[in-house]
Amino acid sequence: MYTLPNKLKLFAIIFMVVGALGIIGGFLTAPSTTAEVKEMMADDHGDGHAVAHDEDMTTVQAHDESVTSESHAAEMHGDEAHDEEHYEHVLHQLQNRPWSALYIASFFFFMIALGTLAFYAIQYAAQAGWSPVLFRVMEGITAYLPVASVIIFVLLLLSAFHVNHLFHWMDPELVNPESDDYDKLIAGKSAFLNVPFFLIRAFIFLAGWNLYRYVSRKYSIKDDTAEDNRWFKKNFKYAAMFLVFFIVTESIMSWDWIMSFDPHWFSTLFGWYVFAGMMVSAITVIAMVTIVLKSQGYLEHVNDSHIHDLAKYMFGFSIFWTYLWFSQFMLIWYSNIPEEVTYFVTRIEDYNLPFFGMVVLNFVFPVLMLMNSDYKRVNWFVVLTGIVILAGHYIDVFNMIMPATVGSSWFIGIPEIGSLMFFFGLFVLVVFTALTKAPLLARRNPFIKESKHFHY
Amino acid sequence: MASKVIHAIYNDDDILLQAVKQVREAHYHIDEVYTPFPVHGLEKAMGLADTRIAITSFMYGLVGLAVAITMMNFIMIEDWPQDIGGKPSFSYIQNMPAFVPIMFEMTVFFAAHLMVITFYMRSKLWPFKKAENPDVRTTDDHFLMVVDAGTHDISKVSKFLSDTGALEISLIENDEDH
Numbered sequence: 001m002y003t004l005p006n007k008l009k010l011f012a013i014i015f016m017v018v019g020a021l022g023i024i025g026g027f028l029t030a031p032s033t034t035a036e037v038k039e040m041m042a043d044d045h046g047d048g049h050a051v052a053h054d055e056d057m058t059t060v061q062a063h064d065e066s067v068t069s070e071s072h073a074a075e076m077h078g079d080e081a082h083d084e085e086h087y088e089h090v091l092h093q094l095q096n097r098p099w100s101a102l103y104i105a106s107f108f109f110f111m112i113a114l115g116t117l118a119f120y121a122i123q124y125a126a127q128a129g130w131s132p133v134l135f136r137v138m139e140g141i142t143a144y145l146p147v148a149s150v151i152i153f154v155l156l157l158l159s160a161f162h163v164n165h166l167f168h169w170m171d172p173e174l175v176n177p178e179s180d181d182y183d184k185l186i187a188g189k190s191a192f193l194n195v196p197f198f199l200i201r202a203f204i205f206l207a208g209w210n211l212y213r214y215v216s217r218k219y220s221i222k223d224d225t226a227e228d229n230r231w232f233k234k235n236f237k238y239a240a241m242f243l244v245f246f247i248v249t250e251s252i253m254s255w256d257w258i259m260s261f262d263p264h265w266f267s268t269l270f271g272w273y274v275f276a277g278m279m280v281s282a283i284t285v286i287a288m289v290t291i292v293l294k295s296q297g298y299l300e301h302v303n304d305s306h307i308h309d310l311a312k313y314m315f316g317f318s319i320f321w322t323y324l325w326f327s328q329f330m331l332i333w334y335s336n337i338p339e340e341v342t343y344f345v346t347r348i349e350d351y352n353l354p355f356f357g358m359v360v361l362n363f364v365f366p367v368l369m370l371m372n373s374d375y376k377r378v379n380w381f382v383v384l385t386g387i388v389i390l391a392g393h394y395i396d397v398f399n400m401i402m403p404a405t406v407g408s409s410w411f412i413g414i415p416e417i418g419s420l421m422f423f424f425g426l427f428v429l430v431v432f433t434a435l436t437k438a439p440l441l442a443r444r445n446p447f448i449k450e451s452k453h454f455h456y
Numbered sequence: 457m458a459s460k461v462i463h464a465i466y467n468d469d470d471i472l473l474q475a476v477k478q479v480r481e482a483h484y485h486i487d488e489v490y491t492p493f494p495v496h497g498l499e500k501a502m503g504l505a506d507t508r509i510a511i512t513s514f515m516y517g518l519v520g521l522a523v524a525i526t527m528m529n530f531i532m533i534e535d536w537p538q539d540i541g542g543k544p545s546f547s548y549i550q551n552m553p554a555f556v557p558i559m560f561e562m563t564v565f566f567a568a569h570l571m572v573i574t575f576y577m578r579s580k581l582w583p584f585k586k587a588e589n590p591d592v593r594t595t596d597d598h599f600l601m602v603v604d605a606g607t608h609d610i611s612k613v614s615k616f617l618s619d620t621g622a623l624e625i626s627l628i629e630n631d632e633d634h
Contacts (some may be wrong), residue, residue, distance in 0.1 A: 381578065455497075
């Protein structure tokens, strides 16, 4: 049995506390009026401008400026109204920012738990012989799923009741034909994309996933003391059923919870794209937790070959993710249809560094690092690459959500890092506590002998 | 130079694998093992060095990538620029996404084909090559281990090999030049 080291518990709690402070700080510093926005923008720009002016102040330029300011004066009226609208817009973006940061971080860790559950179900359904020694690690990680589900459902509820305005399409004015803000495209989608149905779907998906997680864990524990393979057979059957349910619901979930941030835009492979990111993050976390437990002297049956196999999956799914990322990007880039291409125009113009930086982190780095067969067995190497992959996929989720909610007013600052730290602490606490609840070896699994002797 | 080798025939891959380990422990030299199918772990048991074909494959892939870039740059940018889908081809980098599938395919094509050719050359295989396996049964269901008799006592080695589970043991005197 694994016992939770006090140091780890303290480490997790410190992360949660610091993270919570960051989240609160993010909410407190968000502006509440356009006046505050103006002040913030003046603070940000003021210094830079003043310096530039001092340096460049020549007579010629002074002359130029006087000319331009004259012409400005003529347009003053139009500009002011426009400015006010702009500040209003920035205000909404900045008010969305702490919520978005919270949502992204909570979704990121949720997706790790869900991806692990899917990977776990695949192992059962495929009757894999190599992985049963890792089953308890995977069950530990999926223990975060119920916690994450509650948090994400609460966040969705808060959006549905207009506490925040993350989901633009939830505004009832957009589907009201009488209103000035009537949006024909969103109204056309409202049979599917309406708040009650959205929440019902979210509830059914979360309930289904958590049900499988609960049942499979229960049977896995029962299997330890069973006389025959009855519980294994049941788990096999439920895993297959879950996978069918999962692949449909995961796809719809990705439309609902991510793609609907840009309600005009659509991509038919979005579900797969989110799935690929989910799987690679989940497998990376499985590998990292396994290595941590192994370094503490547990999991004596896990050998180099198991780590090697996990690293192969990290490598493979990184390439799979890139394939989908590029497939989505290239078709839209090539066809250049305005309603589709705006998605990438925003990201390339306003999010250039995170957008292309993430491709380096999620593709170039893992490919070069994990290509060599020997490196896949070096634990610290796998952990190091894993950290890069996880950072890359956090930025991937960031890129999927932030452009729609905060536009160009993004920054990875206190709200983002605070949220990330909070959910990281919570994740570590829940996962490692769950690992103490059962023996780390599913000892009566019919494939456990094969798994112990697994040799690449 | 005349050399003497012993051919030991087995009919089970597990027994063969065990025998290979025992023969090596007894410090006899195994020249070669002929099997009807790849036996997992045999190369490690025989103490063969790891294959370097992965490294050649990586280099061939890079060659393929370079060829694809040069080729597309010549065809689509330098030689005959066209306006496709409102994207005039005057710059490689700006049209790069359209070339990625070709870059990928050429990388795979070069890596795969050149790797296979390298493998054939390294294994000394080419069309109309005469088969080297000393016993046709190794293409069906038997395994053959070639042990260098060297200066060892033949009867002792034969005894040892039959103890490892060999079904047939024969001494081959090889007069050909190597």
